[in-house]
Amino acid sequence: MGLKALASALEGARRIVVLTGAGISTASGIPDFRGPNGIYRQLGAEAERIFDIDHFMVNPSTFYGFHRRFLEMVEAVRPSFAHRFIAKLEETKDLAVITQNVDGLHQRAGSRNVIEIHGGIGENSCLTCGRTYSLGDLKAMMEEREVPLCSCGGLIKPHVVFFGEGVRDLDRCMELSRDCQVMLVVGSSLTVTPAASLPSLCKGTLAVVSRGEIYTGHVRRPIDIMIEEDIDPFFMRLAAEMGLKP
Numbered sequence: 001m002g003l004k005a006l007a008s009a010l011e012g013a014r015r016i017v018v019l020t021g022a023g024i025s026t027a028s029g030i031p032d033f034r035g036p037n038g039i040y041r042q043l044g045a046e047a048e049r050i051f052d053i054d055h056f057m058v059n060p061s062t063f064y065g066f067h068r069r070f071l072e073m074v075e076a077v078r079p080s081f082a083h084r085f086i087a088k089l090e091e092t093k094d095l096a097v098i099t100q101n102v103d104g105l106h107q108r109a110g111s112r113n114v115i116e117i118h119g120g121i122g123e124n125s126c127l128t129c130g131r132t133y134s135l136g137d138l139k140a141m142m143e144e145r146e147v148p149l150c151s152c153g154g155l156i157k158p159h160v161v162f163f164g165e166g167v168r169d170l171d172r173c174m175e176l177s178r179d180c181q182v183m184l185v186v187g188s189s190l191t192v193t194p195a196a197s198l199p200s201l202c203k204g205t206l207a208v209v210s211r212g213e214i215y216t217g218h219v220r221r222p223i224d225i226m227i228e229e230d231i232d233p234f235f236m237r238l239a240a241e242m243g244l245k246p
Contacts, residue, residue, distance in 0.1 A: 013181035023187020027080040053164035079109035084246035128154025
């Protein structure tokens with residue numbers, strides 16, 4: 001029932017928003033952050049300080065110790081089937097991806113219209129002079145010293161949203177959420193605001209695909225289609241139903 005209903009909704013929609021969370025990348029081999037085997041659980045008490053902007057400004061080595069391991073993890077994986085399905089669907093639909101993830105896997109899968117509401121690892125900038133550095137630049141500097149510094153001596157920070165910072169492009173995300181015919185939430189627990197509040201703005205069909213527990217306290221409207229299955233196997237079935245070949 002849910003499979004055919006979602007396929008029909010996607011096929012009939014002109015504008016689609018896909019909101020993704022950590023669950024879409026777990027099939028690629030990147031653990032989520034808050035799950036029972038997630039990154040925060042693995043790191044223990046250290047987790048709260050890694051993405052704290054005040055701590056970063058005082059002791060950036062805490063973050064960069066984690067960031068080295070995270071970049072190695074991202075480089076070792078490939079986009080999941082669900083990532084590729086979304087990119088394929090964008091070829092024929094007015095589709096925007098709003099992702100809570102910072103791993104860049106949507107872009108690597110071929111998606112072009114991606115809003116990284118929590119930032120991303122692809123760009124970095126000096127907090128003193130504003131000079132920007134590519135991911136390749138940052139990695140080269142990280143090989144030379146524990147904490148990379150700009151040529152001006154300033155601290156370099158990836159364009160990842162830390163606790164204590166505002167999210168990216170929120171007005172645009174809200175506009176897209178209001179205007180879409182279908183919002184498809186994939187692999188998000190819907191616990192972190194303001195991203196978790198975006199589905200409430202959707203006036204069309206709201207569908208959620210996730211295996212983990214979903215918090216609906218921020219969703220102030222009914223969920224029309226709820227799929228509680230492993231993400232990649234479900235999207236393989238959905239692709240077959242829609243005749244898509246990612």
